[in-house]
Amino acid sequence: MAVGTVSRFQEFRAELRRSEVKWAYTLILPAVLPLLIFTVLPVLGAIGLSFTQFDAFSATMRWIGTDNYGVAFENDLFRTTIRNTLQFTVGFVPLSMAVGFSAAMLLNRRIRGISFLRGAYYLPVLTSTIAMGIAWMWLFQPQVGLVSLALKLFGVTPKDWLNSPFTAMPAVIGVAVWKAFGGTMLIYLAGLQGIPETFYDAAKVDGAGRWQLLRFITWPLLRPVTFYLFIIGMIDSLQVFDLVMIMTEGGPAFRTTTIVHQIYLNAFKFNQMGYASAMAVLLFIAIAVLTFFNWKFFSSSLEY
Amino acid sequence: MAQTRRLRLPPREELLFRTLLILGIIVGLIIAALPFLWMAVSSLGTAGMVIRIGFTWDMFNPLNWSLEPYVVAWKMASISKYIRTTTIYAVAVTVLATTTSSLAGYVFGRLRFPARDFLFGLVLATMMIPGSVTFLPLFILMLRLPLLGGNDIFGAGGHGLYNSYAGLILPNVVSASSIFLFRQFFRTLPKDLEDAARIDGCSEPMIWLRVIMPLSGPVVTVVALFQFQGSWNAFVWPLVMSSSERLYTISVGMYSLAYGSGSLTSMAELFQSVLLAGSVMAVLPILILFIAFQRQFVQGIALTGLK
16 A cells, blocks of 8 residues: 555656656747747858858859858958948947946936936937937938037037048947947946945045045956946947948948948848858857857856 | 934035036936937927027927927828837737747746756857847748748748738747846746645646746836837848838838838928927837836846846
8 A cells, every 4th residue: 555655656756747848848849949940040041141142032042152251351342341340349339338337437326316317318228229310310410400509619610420421430439329328337337236335335444535446446346347348339339230221321432331231231232142141140250259258258257 | 423424514525526426417317318308399390490490499489389290200101000010010029029938938947857958058049149140041031931921832932921020020939038037037936836736736837827927027027128129129120021111110110211212202391300200209109118117127137237
C-alpha cells in the first residue's frame, strides 16, 4: 500500500513535469517563431542578397560575388555617407550626453514640481520624430522662423539653414540632441539615485565643496552609465534616418545623407537591392562590434 | 540637524548657486517646451498670416486663433485616415506583442525545460539586431511570401503581404526586450505561488492568466505603453510596407504631406498651418498618454535603460 502511494506520487510528478515541458514549448512558439522569421532570417537574407544583383519586383537575381562591397568602398557617395554619419556621431554623442548630464544634475533634487519638470524635459523623446521634424523645419524657416529671429538679435544674418551645406548637418544634430537628451537625463538620474548618500556625507565631513563632490564622487561613480550611454549613443547615431528624411531628405547635395538613408534610397528609389543589402550588412557588423564592447565592459566591470 | 540647516540664512555663495540653478532649470524648460508651444500656436493661424508674418505677438491672442487648419487637415489632408490606420496598427501591435512577450517571459522565467538557456540566449541575441538592418530583406520576404497575396508556391506572381495590415503588423507581434523585461520581473515572484494552482490541476496558460498576470499590472502597463508609443511613431517599416494612402500611418502620412505627394499643394496659403496642425494631432495622443502615465514611463526607462 505504501509502495503504491509513492509510485503514484512519482507518476503524478512526472506527469506534471511532462506537461510543464510540453506547455513551455507551446507557449514560447508565438514569440520565438516570429523572432526567427522576422529578425534572424532577414539578417541571413541581407548577407545572401549582398552578394547578388537583385530586383525585388521582377524577382531576378544574379550572383556577383563581393562586387557590391567593392563598389561601396570605391564609391564617392558611400564615402560621403560614412563621413556624414561620423560627423553626426561626433556631434550628437557628446552633446546629447553633456546636455542630458547637465539636465540630470539640475533635476536631481527634491523640490516641488520636480516630476513635472522631469516629464517636460523627457517629452521630446516620446513624440513622433516626423511630427517634431516638421515643427523644427518651421523653426528653421529662413525669414520668419524663430531660429532666424533669435540669431538676428545676436547679429547673425538669417539663411536657409537646412539648405546650406555648412548649417544643414549642425541643424540636424541640434534637433537630434533636443529629441534625445531627456532619455540620457533619465538614465543619468537613475544612476545618480544609485550612489549611496553616505559617500557624500563622508566627503562633506572632510570639507569637500560642491565641485569636489561632482569631480571626485559623482562623475567617477557614474562612469559605467556614461560608458553605456556612449555606446548606445553611437549605435543610435549609426542609424539616423527619420530626422534626415523629414528635415533635409539627405540634402543639400547629399550633405546630410546617412547610412540608413542610403540603404533606403538604393533599395526603394534606385532598385539596387543587392548594394543596399551590402550596406545593411556593414551597418550590422558595426553595431555588433559596439554591442560586443558594451557587453564585454559590463560583464567585467566591478560593482562599487 | 536638517532643521538648523534650513533655519540658517543661506550665505552669499549659496544664494548665487540657487539662482543659477533655477535659471538653468528655466532655460532647460524653455528649450524642451518651446517647439511644442510654437507648433501649437502656429497651427492656429488663419490663412496666410503664419507664412507671411511668422512671429507676431498677435499670434498669442486667442481672438486671432482659427481652427480652420485643423478642419482642412482632418478632412482634406487625410489626417483622419492616417489616425485611423495608426490606431489600428498601434493597438494591434500593443495587444499582440504584450501577450506573446509576457507568455514567453513567463516560460523563460518560471518553467524548466530542455534548451531553455539556449533559446533565451537566442532571444537576447535578437535584441541587438535593429530594424534599420532588417527592413530591406524583411520587405522582400513579405513581398515574396509563398501562397499569399497572389503569390505562387515559389513566391512569384503576386505581392505577398506587401501593402496590407498583416504585412505591417506581423513583424512586430513580439518584442525581445519586452520578453526580457517580463522574465526579469516574473523571476522575482515567489515560486510557491503557482505550485498550489499546479497541484490543483491548473494548466500553464491558466497559471499565467490567473496567477501571474494579475500580480504583474505595473510591468504590463510599462510594456504596453512603450509598445504603443513605439508603434504610434513608427516610420521606416510603414514607409516601405505601404504603397497606398489607406495604409499610411500618421508619420508616413505627414512625411508625404510635407513633400507634396498629398492632396494639399494647391492650398499654399494654409499649407504651413495645416502641416503643423497635423503634427499637433500626431503628438497629442502620446502627450495625453504621457500625462496619464508619467510615472510608468519614467519607471520604464529606469528599469530597462532604454531611451
